[in-house]
Amino acid sequence: HHYPLTYRVDDDATHKEKEWGLFGIFDGHADQGVVSGFLADHILHVLKQTKDYQNFRGGTSLMAQALREACSNIDVDLRAWLEGQNKSVRKGGTTAVMAAITEEAIIVANVGDSRCILIQKNKKPSFPFIPLNNENE
Structure with a gap:
């Protein structure tokens, strides 16, 4: 099961200077999409709880670190949540790819x-793409 995620975040209430968007795909396996759904439902909240996100005012380094920390933190949350689930759900899992897009x-x-790839539209009939990550890391 694939769970897409799209959030537009406008943090004027917290004095953030920038609007940004979070996009993600969570490709679950062996559990009818339960784990991928959990991540899609909770990752934004977990991300916004990180210290680096709370200090984010633009740029890349704080957002990159906030995403790293959110992935680690949601793994802990997921493991705790799975303890209360049935055996078939505990056998499941998911991959995840997320892109935070700022100005x-x-x-x-x-x-x-x-x-994750970036497709560049051009005048040719083909759409060349640029890999944005190494899926083996």
């Missing part, structure tokens, strides 16, 4: 072997 940059995070 300055695209910051990509991935877990597992999912790949």
